[in-house]
Amino acid sequence: MHRILSVAALAVLAAGPLRGQTAPDTIKLRNDCRLAEQALRTGHPAPKVGWARTFLRNCQPQQWASASSAALNRLRTSTNDRELTQEWGAVSMLRDAGLLTVARSVALDRQASTGARVQALRYLAGLLDERGEYSFDLLTAGVPTSTREVRPVCSSGRAAGGQTRFTGVALPSDYRQQIRDAGVQVKSAGAPEAVRRAGECVVYVADGHST
């Protein structure tokens, strides 16, 4: 993983004309963030939603998380995999207590679509992986038991080095247990097979196993 060091310690204190084009000023950024938050939260205006989804990464993480939570709740029953992947994928870098609540709620919601529940469980698995190394692309492949074939479980690989994570509202101290409990519940609650298997993976990761 490429580490990028963002340096601003070399601020030039002397006031003077700026050379070249400068960064957007904070007022414009603030306005854009407000617009993006509103668009993603409400889904309107529709043409702005795609932009808002990615632009919010440059805003306050709480703002980003709050808008995303609303969007994810809207998709609770969606069976549109592309839409679900897009929305849940957009928050994969964001660790936030509100998103944890939404993800647990969707994962345990029997009325929610299978796709939404699996995506919610993937997000929860990602919260367990603090360095953000794993993509959990094998989330629904299940956890083999008592086999003597050593193969990747839950994720086919990991990112070398760490990954950037943004933090909104800090996660509760027992978040790992909350996530494990959700995994235990869905893997034994008569849920669809994909959801159950995803639950197995969440428990597997919560129990400290490596891939």
Place this chain on the structure above:
Amino acid sequence: MRPKRKIHRATFALLCAVAAGGCDARQPLSPATRSVTRRASVDAPQALGGGFVPAPGNTSPAAVSNPPYVNLLTLPESTWVVLNVTGNVQLTWNEAPCAQRAIEMPSWACQNGSPLVNFDAGPWEGGPVWLRTGEGSGGLVRLRGTGGANSGAAIGLYYAAQAVTLTGHVNMTAQWAPDPNFGDGPFSYHVSGGYSVAAIAVPSPLQLTEGEPDSTGERPYTVEALYGLQFINPAGYPGHIPAGATFWRFFPGDSVGDTPDRTGGGWDVRECQNLMVCRYRPSGPGRMQVQAYVEGQFADVRSKRALGQCQTTAGAFRASVSGTCSGNQEAIKLICDKTTPIRGEEIKCTASAVPPGGDLIVSEWTFEGENSTIHPESGDEHSLEWGGRMVVSGTISVTGTVNGKVLTVREGIMVQPRPNWAITFPALPEPEWVGGPGSELPYPPPNIPVGTESHGTLGKFIEVPPSYGLDEGSGPNQGWVYVPDPPVFGTLHLYLNRGLRPTDPFYLLQNGDESGGVHRSERPICGPQFMARAAQETAAHETGHYNVSVGFWTAKDLAAKFEQWHVYDKEGRVDATYARRELTAPLWDQLEQLQQAWDRKSFLLVPCDFAQPSS
């Protein structure tokens, strides 16, 4: 030098008095070559483990002049140890500096000879790897090349009178661009790899087998060097004396022990000197003893117990016989088709009665090795054969009755590591340009708050864990789990953010001038100059992660870890989760440390903000 032999008439008289079978007419001789007899501290071959001796990183004079010794293992006291050495050293020409050197100073170009020293056809302490058992310059173990010229494999024999730490380093010759006028130029080769060392404690490097007597009562006694060792006389030994320079003595008596004797006694069997097979007609009970040079070292061993009056047909035993003897001839013959199988190979051991046709009833087979005791599965315990896939070294024994006599026979089995065991790692993957929700990289790349670090927004290398199977030994090694084949790896990915492509709209959006510095805590917008550098350095950085991975997984000592890994699973609990925890996870963690070290060494400074697409 060969020991002098002295005649002790008093000893002879004493032996004659106690020998049940009476005395030979010849003079008894006492070689008395050592005051302390070497005693084996193990009853069967036992793997002691090993270690890896890394080669110096390059062939500069400084690197090869005196590389540090690395600790390998501790050799227990009073023990014969066989050392197997396998080398795998790769040389890579120091291309750019040497090419430059050839242009600038053609008269003092990089030397292109081999820095590698070969093993010798005989035991030698000056080969490519030096194994030391003491401080200072002494205590070097002599190694003999075993795989032909330049094979990199060798064997050595060492007797540890006291517990010692075995250390090693690689001995190479410098290859570089010398310059007597202005100092040394670049080295000629990058060097990687090294030498793996595996140590096995053995009861004796020799085996002396007592054969069946012919009609005159004369028996063949056959001496063999075991474990791939050879009869080799010490350096400087008279050339006309055959290899081994064997010296035979017969010790009469009913209760002659297993430990060779050098303090006096015994009858010199002169007609057998320097022979590998001694034909001798004992006049009564007793045991033959032979002294010989193995790998240039003095060793001795006693024949299996000669039962004298109670054994008339011993057979070509490969194992010693123990048990009671009450004046009859019974014994058990135990023959294993392989005693040094390669890990995973099957062996078959067969027990038969002596004399042939005798009534052998097997009561128990046992394998003992590495703290495991294994018996055949129910129903097979009385079989005349026992065998299976071998994983660990140990001793197979069979107990039974021959014509009502209870007897036990043992055979040592020494499992060898699998040759040519190596891990193949996938080639560097082609970069994949990705970006956007649900993909591996965020697109457009976000701005990272000032003063913080960003990981994995512009590029990402996905490494994969090793996949491998677990198998289990059978028969004598039932329950021993091992890795049957080298691990393999799935698909690697090297992702680059599509925003780094010069034709991408995001890339084109970056038209600022980041050279202006930071003003009022605001950074300038990134420009084409930075984007070009970011694209180049990100690709190089992720390739660096790949290089860390390939270097880690293809290291010789790491391959040996998988080859040697075994665990006794009596309860049937060893599964993939166990192996992942015990074998893979520690390696996976080590690799992560290396990847993080690479991140600390190679990173991209971002002096600007990315311009984000407008709403």
